[in-house]
Amino acid sequence: MKNFSQKAGRRPRMDRRGFTLLEVLLVLAILIAIAAMVVPNIVGRSDEANKDLTRINIAAFEKAAQMYKIDNKVWPEGSTEDVIMLLMMTEDDQGKVRASYLEKIPTDAWGEPLQYQYPPPENTGNTGKPLIYSFGPDRADGVMTTSATSMNWWNRISRPVGRVSICG
Template sequence: MQRRRQSSARRLGFTLLEILIVLAIIGVIAAMAVPRLLGQQKAAYAKQTKINIAELEKTAELWAVGNQGTFPETVQVLMQKGADGTEPLLDKIPSDAWQTPLNYEYPNTKANTSRPAIWSSGENRQNENGGGDDVTNWKDLAATK
């Protein structure tokens, strides 16, 4: 009778080998999943930055409507009260998904258009004037010449 209790008691836990096998399987699954998730995060940051650029562009358009169709020369103009006392359109310079302020240029020397050039310094946070990993509105502007 005692023998039966010992053998059933031994079967209640997991062996070290079983635990190591489960940990190895979890490690293999994690090794496959993590790079995919990081790639999706990078794409999500670029997409969010494009949205932030579009919002700044719309704000500049709104300012231009009240200023004879001329865009502001700097983004700081959007943070000032209007000549008629209207509130500023922006509280601060918008940032990209990497928390770096967006770059704004008008007149635009980056693309052949009368609209402002707006770009992010990208993941490396280095302003490469639209090159490197910078996220820009160039392609969008090419369609609206």
């Protein structure tokens, strides 16, 4: 016995389930086009976000050094490690408990410790104030460059936060 929906000589109509290959390829092409427009913007933003985070951490290190100078009338001196330990101490010279100037080791956005120099090198034009900087994303130690990927010495304590200084 034939179904009413079937006419003589025709194949039974099957319920449509799923998508055709053409529909799948069209959606895939649209997704690839959107990704091609969005991905470069996201990658560029993460680089800027890392630089901004490092600028903020440099500013916090600067504030800690300034607070030390206000309390002690001199800038902290020594190696980066010595200065960080000095700013993290919770006792003064007489053994009295005090708040530390830093709560943790200041790092850049790439997880490396920030660098501190006082007195600063003469060729930085930064006399009288410490030089606080990051080696940047490629961590090229001690190389002064104008390369955008090698942001060495790129934010000085004497300049306002928010500017990138690249020596060249």
